[in-house]
Amino acid sequence: xxxxxxxxxxxxxxxxxxxxxxxxxxxxxxxxxxxxxxxxxxxxxxxxxxxxxxxxxxxxxxxxxxxxxxxxxxxxxxxxxxxxxxxxxxxxxxxxxxxxxxxxxxxxxxxxxxxxxxxxxxxxxxxxxxxxxxxxxxxxxxxxxxxxxxxxxxxxxxxxxxxxxxxxxxxxxxxxxxxxxxxxxxxxxxxxxxxxxxxxxxxxxxxxxxxxxxxxxxxxxxxxxxxxxxxxxxxxxxxxxxxxxxxxxxxxxxxxxxxxxxxxxxxxxxxxxxxxxxxxxxxxxxxxxxxxxxxxxxxxxxxxxxxxxxxxxxxxxxxxxxxxxxxxxxxxxxxxxxxxxxxxxxxxxxxxxxxxxxxxxxxxxxxxxxxxxxxxxxxxxxxxxxxxxxxxxxxxxxxxxxxxxxxxxxxxxxxxxxxxxxxxxxxxxxxxxxxxxxxxxxxxxxxxxxx
Amino acid sequence: xxxxxxxxxxxxxxxxxxxxxxxxxxxxxxxxxxxxxxxxxxxxxxxxxxxxxxxxxxxxxxxxxxxxxxxxxxxxxxxxxxxxxxxxxxxxxxxxxxxxxxxxxxxxxxxxxxxxxxxxxxxxxxxxxxxxxxxxxxxxxxxxxxxxxxxxxxxxxxxxxxxxxxxxxxxxxxxxxxxxxxxxxxxxxxxxxxxxxxxxxxxxxxxxxxxxxxxxxxxxxxxxxxxxxxxxxxxxxxxxxxxxxxxxxxxxxxxxxxxxxxxxxxxxxxxxxxxxxxxxxxxxxxxxxxxxxxxxxxxxxxxxxxxxxxxxxxxxxxxxxxxxxxxxxxxxxxxxxxxxxxxxxxxxxxxxxxxxxxxxxxxxxxxxxxxxxxxxxxxxxxxxxxxxxxxxxxxxxxxxxxxxxxxxxxxxxxxxxxxxxxxxxxxxxxxxxxxxxxxxxxxxxxxxxxx
Numbered sequence: 001x002x003x004x005x006x007x008x009x010x011x012x013x014x015x016x017x018x019x020x021x022x023x024x025x026x027x028x029x030x031x032x033x034x035x036x037x038x039x040x041x042x043x044x045x046x047x048x049x050x051x052x053x054x055x056x057x058x059x060x061x062x063x064x065x066x067x068x069x070x071x072x073x074x075x076x077x078x079x080x081x082x083x084x085x086x087x088x089x090x091x092x093x094x095x096x097x098x099x100x101x102x103x104x105x106x107x108x109x110x111x112x113x114x115x116x117x118x119x120x121x122x123x124x125x126x127x128x129x130x131x132x133x134x135x136x137x138x139x140x141x142x143x144x145x146x147x148x149x150x151x152x153x154x155x156x157x158x159x160x161x162x163x164x165x166x167x168x169x170x171x172x173x174x175x176x177x178x179x180x181x182x183x184x185x186x187x188x189x190x191x192x193x194x195x196x197x198x199x200x201x202x203x204x205x206x207x208x209x210x211x212x213x214x215x216x217x218x219x220x221x222x223x224x225x226x227x228x229x230x231x232x233x234x235x236x237x238x239x240x241x242x243x244x245x246x247x248x249x250x251x252x253x254x255x256x257x258x259x260x261x262x263x264x265x266x267x268x269x270x271x272x273x274x275x276x277x278x279x280x281x282x283x284x285x286x287x288x289x290x291x292x293x294x295x296x297x298x299x300x301x302x303x304x305x306x307x308x309x310x311x312x313x314x315x316x317x318x319x320x321x322x323x324x325x326x327x328x329x330x331x332x333x334x335x336x337x338x339x340x341x342x343x344x345x346x347x348x349x350x351x352x353x354x355x356x357x358x359x360x361x362x363x364x365x366x367x368x369x370x371x372x373x374x375x376x377x378x379x380x381x382x383x384x385x386x387x388x389x390x391x392x393x394x395x396x397x398x399x400x401x402x403x404x405x406x407x408x409x410x411x412x413x414x415x416x417x418x419x420x421x422x423x424x425x426x427x428x429x430x431x432x433x434x435x436x437x438x439x440x441x442x443x444x445x446x447x448x449x450x451x
Numbered sequence: 452x453x454x455x456x457x458x459x460x461x462x463x464x465x466x467x468x469x470x471x472x473x474x475x476x477x478x479x480x481x482x483x484x485x486x487x488x489x490x491x492x493x494x495x496x497x498x499x500x501x502x503x504x505x506x507x508x509x510x511x512x513x514x515x516x517x518x519x520x521x522x523x524x525x526x527x528x529x530x531x532x533x534x535x536x537x538x539x540x541x542x543x544x545x546x547x548x549x550x551x552x553x554x555x556x557x558x559x560x561x562x563x564x565x566x567x568x569x570x571x572x573x574x575x576x577x578x579x580x581x582x583x584x585x586x587x588x589x590x591x592x593x594x595x596x597x598x599x600x601x602x603x604x605x606x607x608x609x610x611x612x613x614x615x616x617x618x619x620x621x622x623x624x625x626x627x628x629x630x631x632x633x634x635x636x637x638x639x640x641x642x643x644x645x646x647x648x649x650x651x652x653x654x655x656x657x658x659x660x661x662x663x664x665x666x667x668x669x670x671x672x673x674x675x676x677x678x679x680x681x682x683x684x685x686x687x688x689x690x691x692x693x694x695x696x697x698x699x700x701x702x703x704x705x706x707x708x709x710x711x712x713x714x715x716x717x718x719x720x721x722x723x724x725x726x727x728x729x730x731x732x733x734x735x736x737x738x739x740x741x742x743x744x745x746x747x748x749x750x751x752x753x754x755x756x757x758x759x760x761x762x763x764x765x766x767x768x769x770x771x772x773x774x775x776x777x778x779x780x781x782x783x784x785x786x787x788x789x790x791x792x793x794x795x796x797x798x799x800x801x802x803x804x805x806x807x808x809x810x811x812x813x814x815x816x817x818x819x820x821x822x823x824x825x826x827x828x829x830x831x832x833x834x835x836x837x838x839x840x841x842x843x844x845x846x847x848x849x850x851x852x853x854x855x856x857x858x859x860x861x862x863x864x865x866x867x868x869x870x871x872x873x874x875x876x877x878x879x880x881x882x883x884x885x886x887x888x889x890x891x892x893x894x895x896x897x898x899x900x901x902x
Contacts, residue, residue, distance in 0.1 A: 005502050005538045005756065008526055011495035013539050016553070019491045034789050035813050035830040040470045044462035044572055045496065045528075045558060046516075051456050065497075065526075067518035069571075070562055075459055075516075077496075087456045088464050099835050102467070107496060107558075111521055120520075121495055132835060136802070147814060151827065255803045256810045305456065338485050351587070352706045359707045362486050363598060376602065379486040384550050384583060 010120025020336035022123070025319055025326075026105050028151045029125040033103035036144040038127060041102045043084035049074035051083045054304055055274070065111045065120075077109035080316065081126045082298075083305070089130055090307030098131035101140075117290045117321040127295075128314030130302065135249060137313050138278040138297060143256050145282065145293055145315055152322075153331040156285065159292060161258075162265025163280035166296070168245055169269070172238040177217040186214075187269050193222045194267040225267045249278075274298055278313065289325055293317035339401025340381040341444055343423075345393045347409040354408050357418075357436065358382060364437055378444070398423055404443050406436065461571025471787035473574070476770055476777075477556050479602045480576040484554035487595040489578060492553045494535035500525035502534045505755055506725070516562045516571075528560035531767065532577045533749075534756070540581055541758030549582035552591075568741045568772040578746075579765030581753065586700060588764050589729040589748060594707050596733065596744055596766055603773075604782040607736065610743060612709075613716025614731040617747070619696055620720070623689040628668040637665075638720050644673045645718040676718045700729075725749055729764065740776055744768035790852025791832040792895055794874075796844045798860040805859050808869075808887065809833060815888055829891070849874055855894050857887065 007013050014022055030040065046067075052060050066076040078084060081104050089100060104126045114120055127144050129137040142161070149159055170183060178186045185208045192204060201222070205215050224230040235243055246264060253262050262280075270279045279296030295315020302310040326332050342361055346354035361380045381400050383393050390407060397405045407419040417430040422443055431439045458464050465473055481491065497518075503511050515527040529535060532555050540551060555577045565571055578595050580588040593612070600610055621634060629637045636659045643655060652673070656666050675681040686694055697715060704713050713731075721730045730747030746766020753761040777783045793812055797805035812831045832851050834844050841858060848856045858870040868881040873894055882890045 005499060006542070007495050007538075008497060008499060008524065009520070009522065011497070013495070013535075013542075014491075014493040015539065015543070016490035016492055019493055022493070023491065032828070035828045037791070037830070037832040039467035039788065040465075040474065041467055042465040042470055042473070044458050044464070045560070046459060046462070046572075048456060048459060065518055065520065067516055069460070069516065071460065073459065084464075087458075088466065091457070091464075092466070109496070121497075139806075143810060143813075147828070150814070252803070252806070255806050257807070257814075337490065340488070352703070355590075355703070355706050356708070359594060362594075363601070363708075377482070377486045377598070379488070381488040
C-alpha cells in the first residue's frame with residue numbers, strides 16, 4: 001500500500017489559513033445575499049446524469065464526473081447549480097411564495113483539464129430571482145453582485161461590469177445589418193470578438209461566411225466596445241425604441257448607484273441557448289483574469305425542467321478567479337483567523353483551576369448592559385507549551401489576537417486572586433477569583449472600541 | 452426527455468427553511484469549535500479510492516461512491532473526513548505548529564441503503580486534537596462536544612455520554628476473566644451487549660465459543676452498564692491502578708463541569724482496529740435514536756498515512772440524527788430565517804427614490820458610538836406585491852422580522868420627508884430625507900435591547 005497520498009488533481013486542501021480565506025469569501029457572499037433579501041438554499045452534491053442534459057445536451061457528459069449507484073442509476077457530480085435550482089423550483093412551484101429570491105454557495109465539479117482560474121472542484125455563489133419578468137429583478141441581481149464586489153474592496157479600477165440585452169440587441173442587429181437567419185452566427189462571432197486578434201477575427205468571418213456588410217459592422221462593433229464615442233455613433237443607427245430602452249435601463253442603474261462600475265457592452269452576449277434578455281459579465285478591468293462572474297435572464301428554463309412558465313434572472317461567481325484577483329490586488333485582509341478573546345496562562349503546578357476557568361469562560365453568557373451585545377461563549381485559548389515563562393506566554397497570547405490574558409500564579413491564587421492583563425493598553429490588575437468572569441467581560445466590552 | 456426529476460435517493464433538497472436549520476446547526480458547530488481554540492480545515496470532496504483502504508481495508512469499497520477520472524484514476528466521494536485529515540497532517544507534519552487543533556464540517560457520502568438517521572449524503576462535524584498524548588487532549592475533545600450539545604439546548608435528560616478507555620479496559624478484562632488471545636472476541640461481544648436481547652446474546656456467546664466464566668462475566672457487565680452499584684461492585688475486582696486511573700479521569704471531567712452528562716460506560720468500546728485509548732459515544736438518553744456522535748483516541752493513524760508518529764484524539768457528529776433529535780425534543784428555535792432590519796414601503800408611482808434608499812441602506816456602514824457595534828449593510832426587504840395598502844404592507848414588514856419600516860408616500864415626499872415606523876413599539880415619525888439613514892440606525896440600535 002502506497003502511503004504517499006496527494007489531493008486529487010484539480011482539487012484543493014484547505015489548511016487553516018486557506019480555509020480562513022474561503023470562509024471570508026463565503027461569509028461576504030452570504031451576508032450580502034441576505035441583506036438584499038435572498039434566502040439560502042442548497043441541493044444534493046450529485047444529481048441524475050439526465051438532469052444535466054436538459055439544459056446542455058449530451059455534450060455536457062464529457063465534462064462531468066459521473067458514476068453509477070447500487071440501483072444502477074446514472075449520477076453525476078454537479079458542474080453548476082442551475083439545473084438543481086430549476087428542478088427544486090419546478091418540483092414545488094405551486095407552494096413557493098413569489099417572487100423566489102434564492103442564493104446558494106455550492107461546491108461544483110468539472111472533469112476538465114485544470115488551468116489557472118479553473119479547477120476540477122470549486123465553489124460557486126449563485127443568486128437567482130425567479131417569478132419576476134421586470135427589469136427591476138435584473139437590476140436587483142446586478143446590485144447584489146456589485147455590492148459583494150465592493151465589500152471585497154474591489155473598485156472600478158479593478159473590475160468593470162459589461163451588460164447587454166439579448167432581446168434588444170437582436171432587434172438592433174436585425175434592423176441594421178444582420179439577416180434574421182444569420183442571428184446565431186452573429187452571436188457566435190460577437191462572443192469571440194474581444195478574445196480574438198485581427199487575424200483570428202478575419203479567419204472567423206471567413207469560417208462563418210460573413211458578407212462584406214457583416215464584416216464592416218463587426219469590425220465597427222469591435223472598435224466601439226472600448227470607445228464611448230464610437231459606440232454612441234454606431235447606436236445612432238439603431239431603432240429609437242431600442243436606444244430608449246437601453247438608456248432607460250442605464251439610468252435605473254445610475255439610480256442604484258451602479259453607474260461608475262457598469263457599462264453597456266456589445267461584446268457581452270454569453271452562450272446562445274440559455275439567456276433570453278439582460279446579460280452581464282464581471283470583467284477584470286486590467287485584463288489579467290478570466291471573467292469573475294456572469295449571468296442574465298433565462299425566462300424559459302424552469303419550464304424546461306417541468307415547472308410552470310416562470311421568468312428568472314440570476315448569476316454565478318466562482319471562488320477561484322475571485323481569490324486570485326483579491327490576492328493580485330492586495331484586497332485580502334492580513335489576518336483572517338478568528339481572534340481569541342481571552343488567553344489563559346497557567347503558572348500553577350496543577351491545571352484544575354485553569355481548566356475550570358477556561359470551561360466557564362467558553363460557556364459564559366456575555367450580556368453587558370453597556371454594549372447591548374449578547375454573546376454566548378468567549379473564544380478562549382491557552383498554551384500547550386511546557387514553559388512557565390510569563391513573558392513568552394504573553395507573546396503567544398498577543399499572537400492569537402487575545403485582548404485579555406488571565407494569569408494563574410501561586411502568589412495571587414494564595415491570596416484568592418488572579419492577575420488580569422489588558423493586552424490592548426498593557427495594564428494589569430489583580431482580581432478576586434469570584435469577580436474574574438465579570439471583569440473579563442467588562443474589559444472586553446471596553447476594548448471593543450479600540451480594535 | 453423525462454422532465455419529472457427528483458433528488459437522488461438518500462439525498463436532500465435544502466429549501467430555505469431546511470437550509471436555515473442546516474445553517475443553525477453548522478453555525479453552532481463552528482462557533483463552539485472556534486471558542487475552544489480549534490481551527491477550521493477542509494479537503495477535497497473526493498480522494499483516491501486507495502486512501503480509503505488504508506484505514507478500513509478493501510471492504511470499504513462497496514460502501515463508497517467511486518468513479519474514474521479522465522486520467523483513469525480511481526476516486527471516491529469521501530465517506531468520512533478522517534483519511535483526508537490524516538493525509539493533510541502527514542503531508543505537512545513538519546511545518547505545522549503543534550498541537551494541531553482542527554475542526555471541519557464536510558459533506559460525506561455513503562453508498563448504502565438509506566434508513567432513519569442514515570442518508571447517502573450527510574454533513575459531519577469533525578473535531579481533532581493531534582500531537583498531544585495526554586488525557587488533557589481527550590478531555591478537551593469531550594468538552595467541545597458537550598459544549599455544542601448544551602448550546603443546542605440538549606440536557607442530561609436528552610443525551611448522555613458514555614466513555615471508556617480501551618487500554619485500561621483491556622487491562623481490567625485480562626486481569627479478571629478474558630484470556631489475552633480472546634480479547635478481540637471480548638470486544639466483539641461487548642460492542643453488541645447493549646444492542647442484543649437475552650436470546651440474541653446467548654446465540655452470540657455460542658457463536659463466539661464463550662466459556663462459562665466468560666458468559667457469567669458478560670452477563671454481569673450487561674447488568675452493570677445501567678447500574679452504578681453493580682458497576683462499582685464489579686470494578687472492585689479490577690487492578691487498583693486501573694480503577695485509580697478511571698476515577699482520576701472522572702474527577703477531571705467533573706472539574707470541567709462534565710460530571711452530570713458523562714458516565715463511564717463498559718458497553719462503549721467502538722470498532723476494534725481504530726481506537727487506542729479513551730473512547731466515547733453520545734447516546735440518546737431516551738433510547739430512541741442511533742448514536743449522535745462518537746470518537747476517541749487513535750494514536751497510530753497518522754503513521755498509517757505516511758506521517759510521523761503522532762498521538763491524536765477526535766470525534767465526529769452527523770447532522771441527520773442530531774436534527775431528528777432536536778426536532779423530537781422541540782429544541783429547534785421557531786424561526787431560524789435571518790430577520791430583516793428595515794422594510795421599505797413604496798407608495799409612490801415611481802420607484803426610483805425607493806430604489807435609491809434601499810441601495811443606500813444595504814451598503815451603509817452602521818457605526819454607532821452608543822453601541823460600539825460596527826455593521827456593514829442592513830438587511831433590507833421590500834414588497835413585490837402590486838398593492839399600495841399600507842396596512843397590509845406593514846403586516847408583511849412585521850412578518851419578515853423588520854424592526855423599522857420606511858414609508859415613501861406622496862404627501863410626505865412632497866414636504867421632503869419620509870415616514871419611519873418603529874415596528875417594535877408601533878410609534879411613527881416623519882423624518883427629513885437627508886436624516887433618514889441616521890434615524891434608522893439610531894432606531895435599530897435602540898430596539899436591539901428590546902428583542
